[in-house]
Amino acid sequence: MTATSSTRVLSFDLASESRQVKGFTTTHWKIKDLQPGDKGLWALTLQLYLTERAAYRFNLMADTPRLFIRCGVADDIPRPSAITASQDVAASWLDGEQQVLEIDMPLAIQAWLEAYLARHGEAPDEGRKKKRNGPGRARENIA
Numbered sequence: 001m002t003a004t005s006s007t008r009v010l011s012f013d014l015a016s017e018s019r020q021v022k023g024f025t026t027t028h029w030k031i032k033d034l035q036p037g038d039k040g041l042w043a044l045t046l047q048l049y050l051t052e053r054a055a056y057r058f059n060l061m062a063d064t065p066r067l068f069i070r071c072g073v074a075d076d077i078p079r080p081s082a083i084t085a086s087q088d089v090a091a092s093w094l095d096g097e098q099q100v101l102e103i104d105m106p107l108a109i110q111a112w113l114e115a116y117l118a119r120h121g122e123a124p125d126e127g128r129k130k131k132r133n134g135p136g137r138a139r140e141n142i143a
Contacts, residue, residue, distance in 0.1 A: 005119070006048040008112065010067075011040025012103075014078055029078050031069060031103040044069065044083040046109070048116050054123035055086035056113055065105040070098050085113060 012034040016027050033040060046067070048056070059065050068090035071078035078099055084090060085105065093100050105113075 006116065008036065008046045008109065009038050009043055010046055010083060010109075011035055011038050011043040012069075012080075013041045014071075014080070014101075029071070029099075029101055031101050034067070034103055034106065036108070042080045044080060046083045046085065048085070048113070050120055052084075052086040052089065053117060053120065055088040056117060057122060059085055059087055059105070060110060060113060060117075065110055066102045067105050067109070068093070069101045069103075071101055072099055073097065075099070085109070 012031050014029055015032045016029050019026050019028050037043075065085075066087075068084050068087070069080050070082040070084075070090075070093045071080050076099070078101065080101075082093075090100050090102070
């Protein structure tokens, strides 16, 4: 698959390591060898969406911007199925009890994401919603 202004193919491998936690051995998975293109063991397309612009900006403002990879149901052997730069999307995956791995975002992807935001503009400020009087709302002034 070729890259477009809103997609990039990234490939990577997974590595496991055993850890001792309170006397129990657990397997911890991590992403390694993240690179552009589809040359790795796993390859996923990072798709950017206009609706996620605020989440992308939030991620880029962090000390260490991250990429997040959904890897199937928690406690199973990871089977990567999606990648995102949005912490909001990653959080929704975790809410669905999905295993999510993360890795530092490469500088080239950060620059591409900045260019995407510059081209499409920052997300509009949603601000606070106005409270309306009416059915189901308490009246502010009771006479």
